[in-house]
Amino acid sequence: MWDGIIIGGGLAGLIAGIRASERGKHVLIISEGAGSLTYSSGALNFGDVVQLRSRENHPYALIEENVIQAGMDYFQKLFPDYQGVCGRTQTLFTPLGSPRTANIIPSGQNAAVLQDAKRIVLMAPEGMKDFFSKIIKTNLKICYPQCIVDIYPFRISAFEAWHAIGKPVTGMEYARYWQSGPGIAELKRVLAGVTITCSETVVLFPGLATAFSEPLKEVLSETPFPVIEMTSFPPSAGGHNLYNALKQKFKSLGGELLMGTGVQRIELQEKECRKAIVSSKGRPTAFAAHSFILATGGILGGGIEVTAEAAQETLLGLPLYVPAEWTKSEFLGEQPYAHTGIEADSDLRPVDPGTKEVLFENLRVAGRMLAHWDPWTDNCGGGVSLTSGWYAGEKL
Numbered sequence: 001m002w003d004g005i006i007i008g009g010g011l012a013g014l015i016a017g018i019r020a021s022e023r024g025k026h027v028l029i030i031s032e033g034a035g036s037l038t039y040s041s042g043a044l045n046f047g048d049v050v051q052l053r054s055r056e057n058h059p060y061a062l063i064e065e066n067v068i069q070a071g072m073d074y075f076q077k078l079f080p081d082y083q084g085v086c087g088r089t090q091t092l093f094t095p096l097g098s099p100r101t102a103n104i105i106p107s108g109q110n111a112a113v114l115q116d117a118k119r120i121v122l123m124a125p126e127g128m129k130d131f132f133s134k135i136i137k138t139n140l141k142i143c144y145p146q147c148i149v150d151i152y153p154f155r156i157s158a159f160e161a162w163h164a165i166g167k168p169v170t171g172m173e174y175a176r177y178w179q180s181g182p183g184i185a186e187l188k189r190v191l192a193g194v195t196i197t198c199s200e201t202v203v204l205f206p207g208l209a210t211a212f213s214e215p216l217k218e219v220l221s222e223t224p225f226p227v228i229e230m231t232s233f234p235p236s237a238g239g240h241n242l243y244n245a246l247k248q249k250f251k252s253l254g255g256e257l258l259m260g261t262g263v264q265r266i267e268l269q270e271k272e273c274r275k276a277i278v279s280s281k282g283r284p285t286a287f288a289a290h291s292f293i294l295a296t297g298g299i300l301g302g303g304i305e306v307t308a309e310a311a312q313e314t315l316l317g318l319p320l321y322v323p324a325e326w327t328k329s330e331f332l333g334e335q336p337y338a339h340t341g342i343e344a345d346s347d348l349r350p351v352d353p354g355t356k357e358v359l360f361e362n363l364r365v366a367g368r369m370l371a372h373w374d375p376w377t378d379n380c381g382g383g384v385s386l387t388s389g390w391y392a393g394e395k396l
């Protein structure tokens with residue numbers, strides 16, 4: 001029997017698995033898909049923790065403030081390349097060349113140095129999908145009026161066959177190429193072609209993700225100018241790299257990962273979960289555990305199914321908090337439906353939204369499945385998943 005089964009291998013499930021495995025627990029993660037981290041830039045937003053904790057039902061308010069800091073510290077110890085502190089944001093670039101902020105970002109994405117730049121060289125890889133050099137240049141000129149912005153087009157032989165048939169090269173494909181042996185040599189050659197016309201030159205590079213790659217970081221450490229990585233449209237290399245690093249860490253600690261298979265139901269005995277039932281080659285297989293973590297990702301992750309009639313938690317039919325008003329007309333504004341999720345106690349165990357009674361003693365809920373928050377307007381998508389995942393792993 002497993003000490004713990006985690007259902008869902010996104011950011012919350014993987015962090016929970018890593019922490020529990022590190023504590024000596026025998027853990028299985030079962031995940032249908034990769035989770036939303038692979039769509040994100042890999043930068044993590046924690047939001048205004050103090051303000052969010054003052055909201056009675058927000059996930060941050062369920063757990064002690066030091067848990068949020070502990071989750072953040074833990075993550076940075078795992079991945080020292082990710083820098084930042086709680087309560088302070090850092091600047092990075094959107095794929096359109098406008099600055100945005102996040103709390104923890106890979107050091108290569110940190111754009112702080114641009115404040116003092118006089119010239120920006122925007123690298124423009126041939127045929128890169130969703131790369132709009134003129135729009136980026138315009139945005140850069142607005143945000144950094146003290147800078148001259150030069151576009152530096154380049155073409156590499158590895159993608160000649162693609163260019164010949166007009167096939168675009170995604171940011172992910174460029175990022176993968178730069179990480180290969182030939183890619184590293186080519187990157188050196190490309191960067192060597194950039195001329196320095198003023199000493200405060202900064203190079204902005206799309207389709208490059210150096211986190212977790214020592215050889216790439218070494219190449220950039222040798223250039224006479226700082227190189228800043230731009231994030232790309234989803235799927236993004238930054239998010240993918242982090243996702244792969246989390247999986248690798250979990251496995252290196254002895255955790256087992258069953259990917260591509262969804263849990264279909266959970267066998268129950270009174271107020272305890274007993275077995276996760278998975279369909280394998282058409283036959284049901286049961287995995288038994290002492291404790292369970294539900295990190296199935298809410299509406300986007302597949303943990304909550306929404307029909308015209310109702311919103312339903314897909315595995316256990318757990319009662320959900322569903323806001324009375326479902327949507328608002330403002331497209332990018334706060335959307336009440338984002339608050340749909342499972343209410344939990346201070347131990348992250350699911351509770352009945354009406355009576356607040358704990359529903360299952362050996363089940364914890366983490367990440368996007370939790371109720372009463374909006375990752376976009378609260379600006380804390382990664383923060384809630386990371387900290388609740390860490391805490392669930394600590395308690396498993």
Ligand SMILES: Cc1cc2nc3c(=O)[nH]c(=O)nc-3n(C[C@H](O)[C@H](O)[C@H](O)COP(=O)(O)OP(=O)(O)OC[C@H]3O[C@@H](n4cnc5c(N)ncnc54)[C@H](O)[C@@H]3O)c2cc1C
Pocket residue numbers: 007008009010011012013030031032033034035036037039040041042043044045046102234261262263264295296297298300301302303314315366367368369375379380381382383385
């Ligand atoms: C495009 C995009 C950009 C983002 N950008 C940022 C950002 O810049 N900063 C930030 O902080 N946050 C960002 N976020 C939010 C952040 O990525 C998410 O809040 C976080 O990754 C959610 O993690 P999670 O583990 O809670 O859920 P998910 O990542 O959704 O993971 C849930 C997992 O559960 C699995 N699952 C579901 N049902 C089952 C089942 N029955 N059996 C087994 N497995 C199941 C799913 O396949 C999935 O793997 C972004 C999100 C998106 C979509």
